[in-house]
Amino acid sequence: MSEMMKKYIEEAEKALLHTYNRYQIVLDRGEGVYLYDIDGKKYLDFVSGIAVFALGYNNKSYNDALKAQIDKLLHTSNYYYNVPAVEAAKKIKEASGMDRVFFTNSGAEAVEGALKAARKYAYLKDGRTDHEIIAMNHSFHGRTFGALSVTGNPHYREAFEPMIGNIRFANLNDFDSVLANVNDRTCAIIMETVQGEGGIHPVTEEFLKSVRKLCDEKDILLILDEIQCGMGRCGSMYAWQRYGVKPDIMTTAKALGCGVPVGAFLMTEKVGQNSLVAGDHGTTYGGNPFACAAVSKVLDLFKEDNIIENVNQVAPYLEQKLDELKDRYDFIVDRRGLGLMQGLVFDRPVAEVIGKALEKGLILINAGSDIIRFVPPLVISRENVDDMIRILDSCLESI
Ligand SMILES: *Cc1c(COP(=O)(O)O)cnc(C)c1O
Numbered sequence: 505m506s507e508m509m510k511k512y513i514e515e516a517e518k519a520l521l522h523t524y525n526r527y528q529i530v531l532d533r534g535e536g537v538y539l540y541d542i543d544g545k546k547y548l549d550f551v552s553g554i555a556v557f558a559l560g561y562n563n564k565s566y567n568d569a570l571k572a573q574i575d576k577l578l579h580t581s582n583y584y585y586n587v588p589a590v591e592a593a594k595k596i597k598e599a600s601g602m603d604r605v606f607f608t609n610s611g612a613e614a615v616e617g618a619l620k621a622a623r624k625y626a627y628l629k630d631g632r633t634d635h636e637i638i639a640m641n642h643s644f645h646g647r648t649f650g651a652l653s654v655t656g657n658p659h660y661r662e663a664f665e666p667m668i669g670n671i672r673f674a675n676l677n678d679f680d681s682v683l684a685n686v687n688d689r690t691c692a693i694i695m696e697t698v699q700g701e702g703g704i705h706p707v708t709e710e711f712l713k714s715v716r717k718l719c720d721e722k723d724i725l726l727i728l729d730e731i732q733c734g735m736g737r738c739g740s741m742y743a744w745q746r747y748g749v750k751p752d753i754m755t756t757a758k759a760l761g762c763g764v765p766v767g768a769f770l771m772t773e774k775v776g777q778n779s780l781v782a783g784d785h786g787t788t789y790g791g792n793p794f795a796c797a798a799v800s801k802v803l804d805l806f807k808e809d810n811i812i813e814n815v816n817q818v819a820p821y822l823e824q825k826l827d828e829l830k831d832r833y834d835f836i837v838d839r840r841g842l843g844l845m846q847g848l849v850f851d852r853p854v855a856e857v858i859g860k861a862l863e864k865g866l867i868l869i870n871a872g873s874d875i876i877r878f879v880p881p882l883v884i885s886r887e888n889v890d891d892m893i894r895i896l897d898s899c900l901e902s903i
Pocket of ligand 1: 610
């Protein structure tokens, strides 16, 4: 590591609040599926900023769209209309099949909005203020209080108690555990279609369909968090579209802006007409012209560059190659995931492997202490998969 890099890391540790144990590299620029640190070292990136840079780095067409918007208008208040927001809203409606959208600045804020919409929907029905929400163990929905309250990881919540009230936890893919928590106060059930931080657990079709049916019978709203698994990553624009089940409310973020901080919660017309109204919810930045120019361009490029087709071509190959690794090393106990959201489960902590890979120019990340997560840019090729596997394999040999 150069003296310059050391110096920046030292300065960072003096100035930034230490809420992350960061890897010891200072990243400088990106090109396609590669990142470069400030010493010029090249890395193959299988993290994409945690499922963000779907289009790959330094995409010219995307950059040009952002630059054009910068020269026109970065921000206006949500009290006025602007063209990029209209375009982005139309396109995300078409991509998702949902009816109404509210743009936010982040994933956590999208979850906040989804929870508020669900509570308001229930409140308008019966005027009560004791409604409950069922969330899943091992889920992750973000770090703000509402999102944290439905995050099924006590370790993240404990020091910040009390959370917002009336949240119950069930187990993903265990319908009986949902039934055991339902009562006449239940207003919503929230889950990730594929759990990300909690260890790459796709929901089963049987479970999701059972929950959908229960929600229909009891007029409970189904909220699907697609912040990580959405935006083409699992082989359809939104992962739930593969299951033949539609949520009442969904959240999206991460790859939605491909680097520009933006999220959204979307809902069906039924929820839109019977929940949040003027004065109920707002945001200064959410869905500003700059963020929406990004969303709009991202959604165009998904079509023009056949991003989802690429996911469906490369994902089976990635699965096959990861399965081969699993068969070769007995400390790898499982491989699971959907599309280009995959996890390799070890019988031990994976920090050492990830550290070694970084030294060899491969960026990987964990999901929990014993799972390596693969969430590459959606533009990766089979050759990129081969390169990744070769480096990872060489790291595993010495374990
Ligand atoms: C990342 C993530 C969030 C939080 O998004 P932020 O933009 O970090 O607030 C919420 N839900 C899921 C499933 C996520 O992966």
